[in-house]
Amino acid sequence: MSTETVISVRDLWKVFGHKADRVPRSDELKALTRRELIERTGCTAAVREVSFDVAPGEVFVVMGLSGSGKSTLVRCLTRLVEPTAGQVVFEGEDILGAGKRRLRDLRRHKFSMVFQNFGLLPYRQVIDNVAYGLEIRGASKAERLRRAREVIDLVGLEGYEHSYPDQLSGGMQQRVGLARALAVDPDVLYFDEPFSALDPLIRRDMQNEVIRLHREVGKTMVFITHDLNEALRLGDRILIMRDGRQVQCGTGDELVGAPADDYVRDFVRDVPRASVLTLRWVMRQPRPDDVLDGPELGPEVVIRDAVRTVLAADRPVKVVRDGTLLGVVTAEEILTVVTDVEAVA
Amino acid sequence: MATTTVGLQRTWRRPGKPVLVAAVLLAWVLIWVPARGVHTLGLSPADLTPLHHWLNDVNDTVGANRDSSPFFLYFFNEIRAAVDSLVTFLQDLIAQPSYGRPVPVLGWLGVVAVVAYVSWVFAGWKPALLAAAGFVFFGLQGLWEESMDTLALTLGAVVISLLIGIPLGIWAGLSDRFHKLVTPVLDFMQTMPTFVYLAPLTLLFLIGPASATIATLIYAMPPAIRLTAHGIRSVPRSAVEASESLGATGRQKLTGVLLPLSKGTIVLGVNQTIMAALSMVTIAALIDAPGLGKTVIKALQTLDVGTAFNAGLAIVVMAVVLDRVTTAAGNRVRQTGRAARFRRPLLAVFGVVAAVCAYLSHTYYWAAEFPDDVTIGGTLAKSADSVALWAQQDLSTATEAIKNAITYALLNPLEALLVESPWWLVGAVAVLLAALLGTVRSVITTAACVALLIGTGLWQDSMTTLAMTIVATAMVMLLGVAVGVWMGRNRFADRIIRPVLDAGQTMPAFVYLVPFLALFSATRFTAIVAAVVFAAPVAIKIVADGVRAIPAATAESATAAGSSAWQMITKVQLPMARPSLTLAANQGLIYVLSMVVVGGLVGAGALGYDVVAGFSQGQLYGKGLAAGAAIVLLGIMLDRIARASSPSKGSN
Numbered sequence: 001m002s003t004e005t006v007i008s009v010r011d012l013w014k015v016f017g018h019k020a021d022r023v024p025r026s027d028e029l030k031a032l033t034r035r036e037l038i039e040r041t042g043c044t045a046a047v048r049e050v051s052f053d054v055a056p057g058e059v060f061v062v063m064g065l066s067g068s069g070k071s072t073l074v075r076c077l078t079r080l081v082e083p084t085a086g087q088v089v090f091e092g093e094d095i096l097g098a099g100k101r102r103l104r105d106l107r108r109h110k111f112s113m114v115f116q117n118f119g120l121l122p123y124r125q126v127i128d129n130v131a132y133g134l135e136i137r138g139a140s141k142a143e144r145l146r147r148a149r150e151v152i153d154l155v156g157l158e159g160y161e162h163s164y165p166d167q168l169s170g171g172m173q174q175r176v177g178l179a180r181a182l183a184v185d186p187d188v189l190y191f192d193e194p195f196s197a198l199d200p201l202i203r204r205d206m207q208n209e210v211i212r213l214h215r216e217v218g219k220t221m222v223f224i225t226h227d228l229n230e231a232l233r234l235g236d237r238i239l240i241m242r243d244g245r246q247v248q249c250g251t252g253d254e255l256v257g258a259p260a261d262d263y264v265r266d267f268v269r270d271v272p273r274a275s276v277l278t279l280r281w282v283m284r285q286p287r288p289d290d291v292l293d294g295p296e297l298g299p300e301v302v303i304r305d306a307v308r309t310v311l312a313a314d315r316p317v318k319v320v321r322d323g324t325l326l327g328v329v330t331a332e333e334i335l336t337v338v339t340d341v342e343a344v345a
Numbered sequence: 346m347a348t349t350t351v352g353l354q355r356t357w358r359r360p361g362k363p364v365l366v367a368a369v370l371l372a373w374v375l376i377w378v379p380a381r382g383v384h385t386l387g388l389s390p391a392d393l394t395p396l397h398h399w400l401n402d403v404n405d406t407v408g409a410n411r412d413s414s415p416f417f418l419y420f421f422n423e424i425r426a427a428v429d430s431l432v433t434f435l436q437d438l439i440a441q442p443s444y445g446r447p448v449p450v451l452g453w454l455g456v457v458a459v460v461a462y463v464s465w466v467f468a469g470w471k472p473a474l475l476a477a478a479g480f481v482f483f484g485l486q487g488l489w490e491e492s493m494d495t496l497a498l499t500l501g502a503v504v505i506s507l508l509i510g511i512p513l514g515i516w517a518g519l520s521d522r523f524h525k526l527v528t529p530v531l532d533f534m535q536t537m538p539t540f541v542y543l544a545p546l547t548l549l550f551l552i553g554p555a556s557a558t559i560a561t562l563i564y565a566m567p568p569a570i571r572l573t574a575h576g577i578r579s580v581p582r583s584a585v586e587a588s589e590s591l592g593a594t595g596r597q598k599l600t601g602v603l604l605p606l607s608k609g610t611i612v613l614g615v616n617q618t619i620m621a622a623l624s625m626v627t628i629a630a631l632i633d634a635p636g637l638g639k640t641v642i643k644a645l646q647t648l649d650v651g652t653a654f655n656a657g658l659a660i661v662v663m664a665v666v667l668d669r670v671t672t673a674a675g676n677r678v679r680q681t682g683r684a685a686r687f688r689r690p691l692l693a694v695f696g697v698v699a700a701v702c703a704y705l706s707h708t709y710y711w712a713a714e715f716p717d718d719v720t721i722g723g724t725l726a727k728s729a730d731s732v733a734l735w736a737q738q739d740l741s742t743a744t745e746a747i748k749n750a751i752t753y754a755l756l757n758p759l760e761a762l763l764v765e766s767p768w769w770l771v772g773a774v775a776v777l778l779a780a781l782l783g784t785v786r787s788v789i790t791t792a793a794c795v796a797l798l799i800g801t802g803l804w805q806d807s808m809t810t811l812a813m814t815i816v817a818t819a820m821v822m823l824l825g826v827a828v829g830v831w832m833g834r835n836r837f838a839d840r841i842i843r844p845v846l847d848a849g850q851t852m853p854a855f856v857y858l859v860p861f862l863a864l865f866s867a868t869r870f871t872a873i874v875a876a877v878v879f880a881a882p883v884a885i886k887i888v889a890d891g892v893r894a895i896p897a898a899t900a901e902s903a904t905a906a907g908s909s910a911w912q913m914i915t916k917v918q919l920p921m922a923r924p925s926l927t928l929a930a931n932q933g934l935i936y937v938l939s940m941v942v943v944g945g946l947v948g949a950g951a952l953g954y955d956v957v958a959g960f961s962q963g964q965l966y967g968k969g970l971a972a973g974a975a976i977v978l979l980g981i982m983l984d985r986i987a988r989a990s991s992p993s994k995g996s997n
C-alpha cells in the first residue's frame with residue numbers, strides 16, 4: 001500500500017443515459033461539449049475524465065457551480081453511483097473491481113459520507129441514528145451505544161441523545177449526520193455540500209467544527225462545496241470542476257495567484273486576496289539598489305500577516321527559505337494587493 | 346411567409362372540434378328519424394343467443410368436471426378450500442354457532458371488548474369508544490349475527506389482500522420494471538365496476554362465501570399495492586443513500602429505512618383496502634355471501650324499505666367505525682412515527698379486561714347472545730317504513746315532478762335515440778366521436794368495443810344502460826362543476842362540504858339505493874339518482890382541487906383587470922381547470938356506470954338486471970356472464986372516449 005495517496009482517481013467518467021458506455025470509448029463523442037452530447041446521444045456527461053490523488057490526512061475540496069458534477073463525482077468514489085469508465089484506487093485497491101460484498105465491507109469500515117440533506121431516520125432518536133452504521137455492520141448493542149455516546153460528545157451533542165431529528169435545528173441535525181459518519185471510525189470521510197442547507201452563521205460554526213475534528217482525529221476528507229470561501233477555509237487542495245471536467249487543481253493560493261482560465265479567474269475574483277496569497281506570489285527579485293539587511297519572512301506567510309512587518313520596515317523585507325534569498329517584498333507590492341483586488345495576475 | 350400560409354389553412358380547414366361534434370350528433374338525429382326501429386338488435390329478457398347457450402354449456406361442463414379435472418382439483422378447488430377455511434374459521438370465531446356449541450367462540454361482549462381494545466391500542470380513546478358504541482348498536486339493531494358475518498368476510502378478504510398486496514407493493518416500490526408492469530393492470534382493475542368481478546368467479550369457485558371473498562380481495566387489493574409502492578417510492582432519496590453509504594444490505598435498507606418511512610402511507614393503503622372490501626362484501630351478497638348485504642338485497646327485492654334501511658344503517662355504521670379507526674391509526678403512525686412507550690401498565694390492565702370479557706362471552710350465555718328484549722331494529726325499520734310511506738304519499742307531488750321532468754325531458758329522448766337507432770348508426774357515431782376527439786388508437790378501441798358489444802347479444806340492453814349512464818353523468822358533472830367551483834373559490838364552503846364528501850366516499854355503493862328507493866320506488870330513476878349521489882363526491886372534489894390549484898397570480902391578474910365573479914369563473918377558472926373537469930367526468934362516469942348496474946336490483950333493468958338474474962337462474966347464467974362483459978366493454982369505450990378528449994392526451 002502506498003503511503004503517498006489514499007485515493008487515486010484516473011480518467012474517471014460518469015455518463016447518464018442510454019448506452020452511456022460508448023461515450024468514453026469514442027474519441028469523437030468525448031470531444032463534444034455537454035450540450036452537444038445531449039443533443040447527439042441524449043446522454044448527460046456528469047463527470048468527464050477526472051484524475052486526482054488525495055494524500056493521507058489531507059482535506060481535499062471539490063468545487064464547482066451547480067450541475068458541474070461534484071455530487072456525481074463523490075458518489076462515484078464510493079460507488080453509490082456506478083462510474084462509466086476509469087479507475088478509482090482506494091488504499092491500493094481498485095474499488096471499481098470490488099464485488100458486492102467487498103464494496104459493502106469497504107463502506108462499513110473504510111469510508112463514510114455526510115449528506116447535504118442529512119439523510120437522518122426521523123423515527124429514530126439521535127443516539128440510534130448515530131449508531132445506525134454500527135448496527136448495520138452487526139456490532140452488539142452495548143458496543144454501539146458506547147461508541148455512539150463517544151462521538152456524540154465529540155461533535156458536541158451531549159444531552160440530545162434521546163431527541164428526535166425533527167426536534168433539532170438544521171445545524172444540530174448535521175452534527176448528527178457527522179457523528180453517524182464518524183461513529184464507524186472510517187479512514188476517509190466524504191462530505192457532499194454538508195453545510196449548504198444551513199444559514200451562514202451556523203455554517204461558519206460547522207466549518208470550525210470540521211476544522212477542529214480534522215485536527216483531533218486527523219481523518220482524510222473529501223469535501224464538496226460550491227462556496228469558494230468554504231473551500232479556501234477548509235481545503236489543503238482544491239479541485240475546480242466545470243461541466244464535468246476538472247479545470248484546475250491546486251492549493252488556495254495557487255488558484256488565486258495563478259488561475260488556469262477565465263472561469264477560475266471569475267470564481268476567485270471576489271476573494272480577499274491578502275488573506276489567501278502568500279509572499280511567494282508578490283515578491284520580486286532584489287534590485288541592485290535594494291538594501292538587503294531588512295527583516296526576514298518565509299515565502300508561505302500570508303500577505304495579511306506580513307502587512308505590519310513590511311510597512312513598519314524602512315527597507316525591503318527579505319523572503320527567505322532555508323537560508324536562501326528568494327526575493328524581496330516592499331510596501332509597494334503589499335499595497336497593490338491590499339488596495340486593488342484586480343491588479344495582480 | 347410559411348407561417349402565414351399555415352395560419353390561413355388552419356382558419357379555413359378546421360371548424361373546431363365542438364362544431365364537428367355537434368354536426369355528428371345532429372346527423373345522428375336526422376338519420377334516426379327515418380331509420381328508427383330497424384336493426385336495433387333487441388332481445389327479450391328470456392331469450393338467449395347462441396353465445397349465451399354456449400356459456401351455459403361451459404358452465405355445465407365446468408360443473409361436471411369440477412371434481413375430476415386436475416385444473417380444478419389441484420388449483421381452483423384448493424384455493425377455494427383454503428379461502429373457505431379461513432372465512433369459516435373467522436365466522437366460527439365471531440359469527441356462527443360452532444364447535445358443537447349454540448353460539449360462536451366469542452360472544453358479543455368479547456367482540457366488543459376486543460374491538461375496543463385493539464382500536465384503543467392503535468388509534469386512541471375516541472375511535473375506541475366509537476367502535477364499542479357502533480358494535481353495541483349492531484346488537485341493538487337485532488343484526489349482530491349478520492354484522493359479524495360481514496365483518497368476518499371483510500376481515501378474511503383484507504387479511505389475504507394485505508398478505509399478497511403489501512409484498513407486491515414493496516416489489517413495485519423497489520423495481521421500476523414491475524411498477525411499469527402492474528400500474529396499467531391496477532388502472533384497469535379500478536375502472537371495472539365491482540359487479541362484474543362476480544360472475545366469472547362463480548364459474549371457477551361456485552357461488553358462496555369463498556367466491557365472495559375472492560371477488561372482494563381482488564377488488565380490495567389494488568389500493569394496498571398502489572399505496573405501498575407509492576410509500577416506498579416517496580421515501581426521501583437522502584435517507585436511502587445514507588443507509589447505502591454505510592454498507593446496508595438490501596434487506597437492511599428495506600427494514601431499517603424503506604418500510605419504517607413509508608409506514609404512514611401503507612396504513613392509508615390498509616384503510617382503503619378495508620373500505621373497498623366492506624363495499625364489495627355487501628355487494629357480493631348477490632353471489633350468496635352471508636351478512637348485511639344479503640339482508641339489504643332481500644329487502645330491496647321485496648321493496649321492504651324498513652328492513653333495507655335498518656341493515657343499510659348497520660353497513661354505514663360499520664363503514665364509519667372501520668374508517669375512523671384505521672384513519673386515526675394512520676394519522677398516529679404518520680404524525681409520531683415512533684413507538685409510544687408511555688402506557689405499558691394501562692396496556693396490560695385493559696388487555697386483562699378485554700380477555701376477561703372474551704372469557705365471559707365464551708362461557709356465559711348472556712354475554713354470548715345479544716339480548717333480544719332490548720333490540721330497536723324493529724322500531725327503526727318501522728319508522729323508516731313510515732317515513733318512506735309519508736314520502737311516497739306526501740312528497741309524491743314533488744318527487745314525481747322531479748322524476749317526470751328528468752325522465753321525460755332527458756332520459757326518454759336519449760334512450761329512444763340510443764335504443765331505437767340501428768346498431769350501425771350508434772356504432773358509426775361512437776367511432777366518429779372517437780376519431781374527432783382522440784387518436785387512431787381510440788378509434789380502434791371504440792370500434793372493437795362496438796363489435797364485441799354486438800357479439801354479446803345484449804346490444805339493446807347495453808344502449809339502455811348507456812342512456813342511464815349518460816344522463817347520470819351529465820347530472821354528476823352539473824353538480825361537480827357547481828359545487829366544485831364554489832368550493833374551489835370559497836375556503837369556508839370547502840371546509841364544511843369536504844368532510845361530508847369524504848364520508849360519502851367511504852360508504853359502500855349499495856346503501857345509496859335504500860333512501861332513493863323510498864323516495865322514488867323501483868324505477869330507472871332511482872338507480873340514476875343513487876348513481877349521481879354515489880359519483881358526485883369524486884367529481885366535486887376533483888373540480889374543487891382543480892380550481893384551487895390555479896396559480897394565485899393568474900387569478901389576481903384577472904381580478905386586477907376588473908373581471909366580475911362570473912367572468913372570473915367562465916373565462917379563467919373553468920378553462921384553466923379543464924384537465925380536472927375531464928378527469929372528473931372520467932371518474933364520475935366510471936362510478937356512475939358501476940352504480941347504474943347495481944340499480945338493476947331496484948327496477949333499472951337492462952344489463953344490471955341481466956347480471957343479477959344470471960346469479961339466480963341457471964338458464965340465464967350465460968346471459969349474465971355476457972352482460973358482465975358488456976358492462977366492461979361499455980366502461981372501456983366510455984373511458985377511452987373521455988380520456989381521448991382530455992387536453993393533455995388529445996391530438997394537438
Ligand SMILES: Nc1ncnc2c1ncn2[C@@H]1O[C@H](COP(=O)(O)OP(=O)(O)OP(=O)(O)O)[C@@H](O)[C@H]1O
Pocket residue numbers: 016017044045046064065066067068069070071072073226
Ligand atoms: N441520476 C441522474 N440521471 C441523469 N442525470 C443526472 C443524474 N444525476 C445527475 N445528473 C446530471 O449530471 C449533472 C451533474 O449533476 P450533479 O448532481 O453531480 O451536480 P452538482 O455539481 O452536485 O450540482 P449541485 O451543486 O446542484 O448539487 C447534472 O447535469 C445532472 O442533471
Ligand SMILES: [Mg+2]
Pocket residue numbers: 070071072193
Ligand atoms: Mg450536488
